[in-house]
Amino acid sequence: MLRRTETGTWLPAWVPESxxxxxxxxxxxxxxxxATGGYDGSMLNxxxxxxxxxxxxxLNNATTxxxxxxxxxxxxxxxxxxxxxxDRLGRRPAIFWGSWITIVGIIIQTAAQNIAMFVVARIILGFGSAITGIAGGIYxxxxxxxxxxAWGVGLLNDFYYIGALIAAGITLGTGQxxxxWAWRAPSLFQAIFSLLCILTLPFIPESPRWLVHQGYYSEARISIAQANANGDLSDPVVLTIFKEIVDTLKWxxxxxxxxxxxxxxxxPSARKRLLIGMSPGPFSCIAGNIIASYYFGSELDTAGITNTxxxxxxxxxxNAWCLVCCLFGTQLVAKWGRKPTAMLSQLLLSACLFIIGGLSKLYAADPQGASSALIYGNVAVMYLFQGFYSIAWTPLLYLYPPEVMNYSIRANGVAFSSFALNALALLFTFIMPIGLGNIGWKMYMINGSWDLVILGLIAYFWVETKGKTLEEIDALFEGAKHSAIPDVEEIRAGEKEIDVSKVEEQLMAELSYSK
Structure with a gap:
């Protein structure tokens, strides 16, 4: 059963009761x-x-x-x-327009006649994908x-490998x-994810935080009830979440x-939140996975596997291996926590890069005499590296930034984080083929050293956000929660109770709110 739900925007919603x-x-x-990003990386691979x-x-190294x-x-x-x-249009409309821009870029990319047309198309594609990614993670x-x-937002980026697997399978088939059309067909299929997103948007509610900030209080409470209690507006958990949001945004x-x-x-608080919240973008980019995400063929060449x-x-x-690892990592993030999972991943990544560098050096010294054990051992560690990356950075990339940032800076802060990620990714994807061609195995050693530095920064600066609502995380930065109501998980677990009638009265007095 679908329920017609007001969204405070031009984009209506008919939301399922379940x-x-x-x-x-x-x-x-x-x-x-x-999914679009994962498909793109695997397709270009x-x-x-x-x-x-x-x-x-x-193509040469520079144009590649x-x-x-x-x-x-x-x-x-x-x-x-x-x-x-x-912030201005609403979370759902921003996703909607970003999806259409992405589709336009994909169509032009598919029809590209030269490098200039291909590059312009991918700029448009990246522009639309950035809008949908930022709005989607916040939403x-x-x-x-x-x-x-942790699972809901972590899976958002876990879908990277769903897209990557589909692209890998399609390019394997069309490669013959x-x-x-061996490369145009995979490019065209990339639009399926944006189309699926557009078709789904009319059946989900708007963000309750955005609705409260815009003054749509009854609509926000309905959105919370739909996402937490099958639409039950009087559920104590729904009331607790709603009161937390109202009190915090009022403050x-x-x-x-x-x-x-x-x-x-x-x-100072905003700057601290920004630095910590934006760090997953640059950290994940510097970690070293761009080599395997976009230049896995060159990486295999250095290991001696050259057959197309x-x-x-x-x-x-x-990509199948990475999907398994990121799902395992999402469970670790949910149960163990964001910070310890990231630290474990960084330590393993650094070790893998040093091993890959050493093995690649041995192969480069005598390619003709290299044993099969050396070649396949190198490939095995490459696979381990991508798996270890997926454990932490795949779920955390979209989960951690919006958790750390409060409402007033969330959208712009996450956008700034994405800007930093893409600026670094642009640099690294351009220089990686040149670097691999010029210094080979040394690129891995450089990346491994960077990862040890990142490990130290995570250990010292990151805060743990597991098990807290976005409003309760404020206490980690501000020193106090901005609502007197008990924490949501305490209500959900039955550790504390609220007087539903009293909370209703407080809300009605504060907001002139009627059910």
Whole structure:
């Protein structure tokens, strides 16, 4: 059964009464960024291996890097408008328009006749993907309950490998075609995720935090009830969440917090939240996975596996392995915590990079005499590296930033984080083929050293957000929670109770609110 729900925007909603069904739709609607991104990385991995693609564009190391990295030009332009768009238009409309922009870029990419057209298309694609990714991550973090947020938001980026697996399979199949459709067909199929997102948006509610901030109180309470209690407006958990949101956003307005992009730098607390919250973007980019995400073929070349078909098959297996690891990592993040999972992942990544560098050096010293054990041992560690990366950074990339940032800086802060990620990714995807060509195994040693530095920064600066609502996380930065109502998980677990009638009276007096 669907219920017509007001959203405070031009985009209406008919929301299912079942919270379980709604939760599934929430993840589908916002998976577009990670699925599109995963598909894009895996597709380019496959295309960079295909002669029909490299010969059509007459690629060298520099133009290969440009074709691949151009998506990140749009990726760091998109955040310049995405935060403002999500705050002013609403979370759902921002996802809607970003999805359509992505589709336009994909169509132009499929029809590309030269490098310039291909690059422009990927800039548009990256621009749209950045908008949907930022709005989607914020939206999910604000709609999901605290008990499901790690899985609900973590799975958003876990879908990266769903897209990657599909792309790997498609490029493996089309790779045998003797025409430009060997690379055009995989490119065109990339639009399916954005289309699926657009079709799902009419069946999910708007963010309750955005609705409260805009003054749509009854609509916000309905949204909370739909996402937490099958639409029951009188459920104690629903009332607790609603009261927390109302009290916290009221406090932010009273102390002068604004929705301006400048707000992310205005106060010491905002700057601290920004630095910690934006760190997963740069940290995950520097970690070293860009080599395998976009230049896995070159990585296999350094290990001695040069057959095109073997490389395409290895790409499929890699993405399946990473999917398993990121799902395991999401469970670790939910049960063990964000900070310890990230620290474990960084330690393992650094060890893998040093081992890969050493093995690649041995192979480079005597390619003809290299044993099969050396070659396949190197590939095995490459697989371990990507798996260890997926354990922490895949779920945390979209989960941690919106958790750390309060409402007034959340959209613009997450946008700034995405800007930093894409700026670094643009740099690294462009220089990686050049670096691998010039210094080979030394690139791995450099990356391994960076990862040890990142490990220390996480250990010293990060805060743990597991099991808290977005409003309760304020106490970690402000020293106090801005609502007197008990924590949500205490109510849910039955450890504390609230007087429903009294809370109703408080809300009615404060907001002139009627059920």
């Amino acid at each position: 919270t379980l069904i709604l939760s599934f739709l929430l993840m589908i609607s916002s998976m577009v960024q990670s 496959g295309l960079n291996i295909l002669p029909s693609y490299t010969e059509y564009f007459k 890097g440009l074709n691949t990295a151009s998506v990140f030009i749009g990726g760091f332009l998109g955040p310049l408008v995405s935060g403002v768009a999500a 999910l973090s604000e709609v999901f309950s605290s008990r499901w947020r 075609w003797q025409s430009t 932010e307005k009273e102390v002068g917090h604004s929705m301006s992009p400048v707000e992310i730098f205005r106060t 078909n073997d490389q395409l098959k290895a790409n499929v297996v890699l």
